[in-house]
Amino acid sequence: MRRTRLTLTAAVVAATSAALVAGPTTAAATHQAEPNVPVQLIAMNDFHGRISQTTGGDALQVTAAGPDGAYGTPDDVEDTVGGSAHVAATVQRLTAEFQAAHGAEAASVFVGAGDLISASSFESSVFKDEPTIEVLNAMGLDVTSVGNHEFDRGTEELRRVSAATDGTYTDDVVACPETLGGEAFRAGVDGCFGADEHAFHGADFPFLAANVLDRETGRPMLPPYQIVDVGGGERMALIGVVTESTPTIVSPGGVADVEFIDEADAINRVVPELLKQGVKAIGVLVHEGGFQQGPSAANPNGCDDLGGPLLDINQRTHPQVDLIVSAHTHSAYNCLLPVPDSRDRLVTSAGYYGRLVSDIRVMIKPSNGDVDRKATYAATNVPVLRTAADARVQSIVDYWNARAAEARNRVVGTAGADIERAASRDQESSLGNLVAQMQLEAVDEAQFGTPVIAFMNPGGLRTDIAAGEVTYGELYAVQPFGNTVNVVTLTGADIEEVLEQQFQADQARQSTLMLGTSEGFAYSFDPSRAFGDRVDACSITLDGVRIDPAASYRVAANSFLIGGGDSFTAFTKGTSPATGPVDVETAVEYFGQNSPVSPPAADHATLSTVRGTC
Incomplete structure (x- = not known):
């Protein structure tokens, strides 16, 4: 079982300057000579509500090169992957392996990089993705950035499913769609479609949106970052941003009340505030990405001639940021990218539809609370094989499939x-x-x-x-x-x-x-x-x-x-x-x-x- 101690640190943007303001500064703890603190991040992106097992090409993932050792040939090895119950089992297995190596108290954090909902499969989408949120809650997701698809139904619907406004829960009464009965529910308490143990309470995890500012207040519409207590007196911060192009790829009316600012600029505004709080280990969950362009692009753990907007974001992001979990392009890669005046930075993406998860492992130095990029500092994109399934998650999927079956199968x-x-x-x-x-x-x-x-x-x-x-x-x-x-x-x-x-x-x-x-x-x-x-x-x-x-x-x-x-x-x-x-x-x-x-x-x-x- 994962052992994490997550604490949400409030951060807002001042209305006059849009500069982030954090809570009281905390002095860095005094460390004695102690061993590094191991931390595992398990990351998923672009899940798109694929709570059931995927089929066809969506269920196949290249997991190894062919006999000649070259990727991108018909001889590539493919395995059947995907399905939320198998994602959950894979996360549990990787966590157990990590804690077996480093102790039961070693922190393992399950994170997302956006587009976890919307453009979903029928059994989730027809219920406005309440099933996917319930599944992610059961899987133990700790935190995610927003993606552009989280805005498909507008900012108010995002606030509803995230059960948060500026990081606080809301009990506003909201009407369900008339075509689905016209009932009313209290946002953050009851949804339109759940009943009994499936009543909808919103996400148990925060959606982060450091670069999505409320036009009226100038503050982020959702929390900009999350601070994680990773044990040993150490902390790690995770900043969430979404592609600045979101207003051009969603319905503009649904995001008229917010402004999307540059991803790297938003990250760089947050970093100094985290440093003032004594937090030096920093990761970014960004819903923007890249893609491999070389002949070995099919290698999910490759970084063959990486291109795309992520390169510029990485280049301009504060060197104090230790790793970037990326998304959006539906590509898988595992890179060490150069950073001006600093050591190379770990940058990953786990493809799409829960076919892979990124197993990221780093060490934090007690001497200064920063990630040690010379010690264990690596990631592996792991295929979500269908060798084991989490029974609780599967029962939730079965429930929603049963409810959707009559309409779906007509x-x-x-x-x-x-x-x-x-x-x-x-x-x-x-x-x-x-x-x-x-x-x-x-x-x-x-x-x-x-x-x-x-x-x-x-x-x-x-x-x-x-x-x-x-x-x-x-x-x-x-x-x-x-x-x-x-x-x-x-x-x-x-x-x-x-x-x-x-x-x-x-x-x-x-x-x-x-x-x-x-x-x-x-x-x-x-x-x-x-x-x-x-x-x-x-x-x-x-x-x-x-x-x-x-x-x-x-x-x-x-x-x-x-x-x-x-x-x-x-x-x-x-x-x-x-x-x-x-x-x-x-x-x-x-x-x-x-x-x-x-x-x-x-x-x-x-x-x-x-x-x-x-």
């Missing part, structure tokens, strides 16, 4: 062939075009102004649709965010701007996101041209007729896009808004009326270096 139609996402989000997909068409037909009514074009963001497509019978649960898994289908009026010039905003690899978003579009819509593009001039305005047509820049068109998209999500800010220029049904319900209706459904062509966008005349 057959709503058939697919004539596999309907798939693209290999990457910078490509058009059959599934994206189908979802756009389904949503357009669902709001093809006078009350919505009879829209003529629909768009779908690729990041909102979370899985494919397999050929054969299609269930409600399968359609829910495609779009698990609970967005509504909204309609606005855009000009033809606005529509062109929407299309231009797909191509932002050289802009702040740093990515190309190809939208799904409804039937009859077409255009051509040239990504080699300058931003804002990559779409040929003359090529944008609807049913063969050019879109008039000065004319008005009713356009449908999910509420995430209409709100400007994924940096598609041109949607916010829309007028005469109307709100339609929940996105998954449009898919259920479409399959019920059109089965068997065939995959549409992914040919609405054409790559062309030739410009038309108009």
Whole structure:
């Protein structure tokens, strides 16, 4: 059993200067010559509510190179992994091994680096991720940073599931969704869906958000850090931050009350306050990451030509920070990265969906309370094998699966062939075009102004649709965010701007996101041209007729896009808004009326270096 002594130290940001203010300074303890204090962090990231056993490719993890010793070949060794009961058993096993080596009082801390909830599997998402929070509580998670997906349902919902506002519990009465009964509950006490021993009380662990500031107070909306008593009179602090790009990849309206500041800047504001309190052993849980780019990128414990935003964050982070647990890119790596004027820093990521956990082991020097980077200072990404399962966690998963089964297993139609996402989000997909068409037909009514074009963001497509019978649960898994289908009026010039905003690899978003579009819509593009001039305005047509820049068109998209999500800010220029049904319900209706459904062509966008005349 894990033995930790966690204490939350309040920290706020002054409203006038946004500088962090901590509690009373504590003088560092006087140490005699004593052995180093061992500390274990077991880390998980991007779990996305995968409380049940994953299937297909999501359940396979490369665990070793092939016979020739090289990763990235068909001979790589893969094992079946994942499932929260197996995560719990793996954490328990690693903890037992650590404490067998260092004593039963050695501190082992189970941490997260964000995106533990949302974009979840059906049995969690349909209950607003209360099942995942209950599972994480049972697994003994000690602390996590927020991720961008923790903001998918907005800041108020995050406060509810975390049972905290500025680090304090709340008993505010909140209404449950009308579609689920319309009951009321007291936030932090009772949830919308639990009953008896499954009544929802919120997270037993803090969500950290040092770089997410309340716009009204200037203080972090959630605690910025946690201090852990690791035994031997020593303490370790964990700072939590999330990718600064969060407002561009969630619905902007849900985060309008907060400001996301630079990750490294927020970390560097916290570090001096921790040092004033005598805390020198410092780790960061950051929901931003990197990715291996070299030929051995499949090695979960490799660091082959690491790229991505994490490199800059590491470079600019205060040298007093001893380790960084990262996330967001769904990549696994295990690195020692250079730090200016200091020793190399341990930087890890455990992939996604609970397929791996990072076993991080360090020593704290009693002479000064700092991490000894010359002693044991190492990490291993450990596969979550299905050789053992925690019975308590499994019983919780079984309970929620039973409650979700009736709705999930209802057959709503058939697919004539596999309907798939693209290999990457910078490509058009059959599934994206189908979802756009389904949503357009669902709001093809006078009350919505009879829209003529629909768009779908690729990041909102979370899985494919397999050929054969299609269930409600399968359609829910495609779009698990609970967005509504909204309609606005855009000009033809606005529509062109929407299309231009797909191509932002050289802009702040740093990515190309190809939208799904409804039937009859077409255009051509040239990504080699300058931003804002990559779409040929003359090529944008609807049913063969050019879109008039000065004319008005009713356009449908999910509420995430209409709100400007994924940096598609041109949607916010829309007028005469109307709100339609929940996105998954449009898919259920479409399959019920059109089965068997065939995959549409992914040919609405054409790559062309030739410009038309108009």
